[in-house]
Amino acid sequence: MAKATASREAVIGRSAKVRGRITGEGDLTVLGQVEGEINLKGDLVIGEGGSIQAGTSGVDANTVTVSGTLEGDVHARGMIRIESGAHVRGDMHGASVSIEEGASYTGRLDAQFDLPPELSGEGTSRTGTAKRR
């Protein structure tokens, strides 16, 4: 029997495969494989070994933390953390994006940040593009 868990928490277990759409209010931790769109009010964690193939519809969540594999575009209201060992391919839109050393990332980063005064001719935010292996 599975242990009782906090009621708002969801976990896709290590051996589990989900094909389809996941939506909801709560948080989600993915340790297995998910193929499909994810739309959460809460936080998304992709643990080590976990994988999400979000396709064209992408991932929408409050914050996103990736230690596993993620393919697809991400829209986060809060921060996106790409941790060491993660493999990420897709465009990241978030309040902030961090990429740890040891992560592999391909895509566009779109985060709000303040430019230094000497570059701020066109406003206080702009789109950055980063490529990193």
Add this chain to the structure above:
Amino acid sequence: MASTVIGSGITIEGEITTDDDVVVQGTLRGKLTAKDGVTVEAGGVVEADIVSGPAHVAGTVTGNISSTDRVDLQHGARVVGNVKATRITIADGAQFKGNVDMDV
């Protein structure tokens, strides 16, 4: 430990396949296949056929349940669909509409 939990605020539309157990507190529409146990807790809603090991239902299931082991329909459960299992219990207070196949 490596189990799958669909929390109360979560809806999955699609197919879940796992070698471990699954706990449903939220909503699942589609298909659920688990080698181990499936627990649909009170408040959980499954609109899907379930193929699993032991199944414990205290929530709502609309769909057929096929278990390699036992199926327990607990107090408060509401099940519409056929149940195939080696053993079955239907508790007082469980609602059930469907056929039972105990493979005798």
